[in-house]
Amino acid sequence: MVSGESGLKSYKVVTHGCQMNVHDSERLSGLLEDAGYVKAGPDGDPDLVVFNTCAVRENADNKLYGNLGQLAPAKSRHQGMQIAVGGCLAQKDRETIVKRAPWVDVVFGTHNIGHLPALLERAAVERRAQVEILESLETFPSTLPTRRESAYAAWVAISVGCNNTCTFCIVPALRGKEEDRRPGDVLAEIEALVDEGVIEVTLLGQNVNAYGSDLGDREAFSKLLRAAGQIEGLERIRFTSPHPRDFTDDVIAAMAETPSVMHQLHMPLQSGSDRVLKAMRRSYRQERFLGIIRKVREAMPDAAISTDIIVGFPGETEEDFEETMHVVREARFTNAFTFQYSKRPGTPAAEMEDQVPKEVVQARYDRLIALQEEISWDENKKQVGRTLEVLVAEGEGKKDDRTQRLSGRAPDNRLVHFTKPEEPVRPGDMVTVEITYAAPHHLLAEGPALAVRRTRAGDAWEKRQAEPAGKPAGVMLGLPKIGAPAELPLAAPAGGACCGD
Numbered sequence: 001m002v003s004g005e006s007g008l009k010s011y012k013v014v015t016h017g018c019q020m021n022v023h024d025s026e027r028l029s030g031l032l033e034d035a036g037y038v039k040a041g042p043d044g045d046p047d048l049v050v051f052n053t054c055a056v057r058e059n060a061d062n063k064l065y066g067n068l069g070q071l072a073p074a075k076s077r078h079q080g081m082q083i084a085v086g087g088c089l090a091q092k093d094r095e096t097i098v099k100r101a102p103w104v105d106v107v108f109g110t111h112n113i114g115h116l117p118a119l120l121e122r123a124a125v126e127r128r129a130q131v132e133i134l135e136s137l138e139t140f141p142s143t144l145p146t147r148r149e150s151a152y153a154a155w156v157a158i159s160v161g162c163n164n165t166c167t168f169c170i171v172p173a174l175r176g177k178e179e180d181r182r183p184g185d186v187l188a189e190i191e192a193l194v195d196e197g198v199i200e201v202t203l204l205g206q207n208v209n210a211y212g213s214d215l216g217d218r219e220a221f222s223k224l225l226r227a228a229g230q231i232e233g234l235e236r237i238r239f240t241s242p243h244p245r246d247f248t249d250d251v252i253a254a255m256a257e258t259p260s261v262m263h264q265l266h267m268p269l270q271s272g273s274d275r276v277l278k279a280m281r282r283s284y285r286q287e288r289f290l291g292i293i294r295k296v297r298e299a300m301p302d303a304a305i306s307t308d309i310i311v312g313f314p315g316e317t318e319e320d321f322e323e324t325m326h327v328v329r330e331a332r333f334t335n336a337f338t339f340q341y342s343k344r345p346g347t348p349a350a351e352m353e354d355q356v357p358k359e360v361v362q363a364r365y366d367r368l369i370a371l372q373e374e375i376s377w378d379e380n381k382k383q384v385g386r387t388l389e390v391l392v393a394e395g396e397g398k399k400d401d402r403t404q405r406l407s408g409r410a411p412d413n414r415l416v417h418f419t420k421p422e423e424p425v426r427p428g429d430m431v432t433v434e435i436t437y438a439a440p441h442h443l444l445a446e447g448p449a450l451a452v453r454r455t456r457a458g459d460a461w462e463k464r465q466a467e468p469a470g471k472p473a474g475v476m477l478g479l480p481k482i483g484a485p486a487e488l489p490l491a492a493p494a495g496g497a498c499c500g501d
Contacts, residue, residue: 009036011048013025014051016052016053016087021054050086052407053089079239083104086107086169088174090107091110099133105123108131109132120349144339150198152427152457153391154200155204158211158313161175162175168270180212197457199236202237202239203225209243210246226254242265252295265302271322292457305334310374311324315354315356321368333376333379334379338368376441381438383438389431390416429455
């Protein structure tokens with residue numbers, strides 16, 4: 001199993017789903033590089049392909065088995081090639097994966113990603129598939145080696161698992177009950193990242209603001225935000241995804257009073273109907289949700305707020321849907337992750353009566369998309385004329401090469417395309433620009449840059465570029481890809497973790 005001039009085995013990790021999966025894939029890459037693998041290049045067949053799967057949406061199964069089918073010919077012509085499947089779908093389907101795709105070598109779950117190298121070795125020696133699914137977490141993933149995909153922005157998991165019982169969501173059954181990291185461990189990881197050049201972190205959890213539930217401190221999350229804000233060199237702090245039930249005034253105060261905590265919030269709505277929220281087992285109602293939005297805007301008038309919405313939940317009537325439209329009009333979200341309800345076997349909602357016909361769901365979805373598109377554009381137009389400091393990103397602007405522009409994120413996480421400055425600018429550097437145009441999903445700064453600030457993060461990115469190709473990396477760095485799946489018209493720059501709590 002040799003690939004390339006290095007003589008080392010090459011690997012490719014394919015990630016489906018949420019930010020937690022993206023972060024887990026960084027751990028998987030770190031484990032593999034620690035075991036002697038190198039990241040595969042764009043050409044040829046890698047020696048190992050790892051699928052880190054999602055089980056939230058209905059097409060997750062089709063996507064996985066379609067990809068596995070496409071790999072079968074590659075494996076037949078590439079002697080020694082291995083295929084591994086992990087993540088939530090592996091936790092759910094287990095041996096079924098090997099039955100449907102017998103050319104898979106390893107199936108591992110959400111609780112034992114640290115076992116992957118050993119499972120691969122065992123599969124090669126025994127020449128048969130290895131299926132290992134643990135029911136509870138053995139080691140918190142933060143203790144594993146990591147190959148980070150960004151020199152300037154990093155995920156930091158503060159908890160794993162979820163204690164909620166939403167009737168549409170299978171994730172708690174696959175990820176387990178919530179387990180919190182000790183605040184000292186979280187802060188130590190952030191400090192280490194900052195020492196390596198990172199200037200932005202996103203605190204990550206299935207229900208991030210429930211942090212502290214097994215530490216015995218209801219204000220642990222707000223205290224963590226304030227403590228992280230004291231770390232010298234850390235310029236931007238974000239978090240995802242909170243739950244309206246646990247979102248308390250002390251968190252709003254910490255956001256407003258800690259300069260490095262960005263005024264950006266992803267607050268999953270799911271439905272505006274109290275009746276549907278009850279059926280979903282969401283422990284808040286419309287009034288509570290809108291009250292949170294009002295409090296956030298009172299404390300931070302410039303806050304950009306995004307959301308998750310499910311259209312067509314079983315039993316949703318036209319009146320229920322109109323309640324959702326009402327909340328969207330009132331809340332004026334910057335953007336939204338908007339999903340058509342997807343029946344997932346193993347969830348209570350899948351067994352409910354009054355499943356809404358597909359054509360009705362589609363019609364409502366289209367109306368919601370049109371409304372949110374209008375609001376997103378109106379809210380972005382308010383940014384025209386503002387001066388913003390943009391964190392230059394890598395790979396955010398698909399047209400940058402053709403348009404002589406660069407792209408990055410404003411403090412509130414809006415995507416900004418701007419004219420390339422005359423002086424050299426690197427991903428991770430900061431550029432101050434004036435916004436001249438707004439579209440529903442991005443801002444444009446057509447004039448010359450007002451200022452360029454070279455940063456330690458830009459230095460770290462530059463150092464990475466100078467590293468020899470194929471060299472195993474410890475901590476590598478790119479902006480974490482935050483957003484809705486590509487096919488959604490309302491792709492947002494920040495969204496819910498896994499089930500969109």
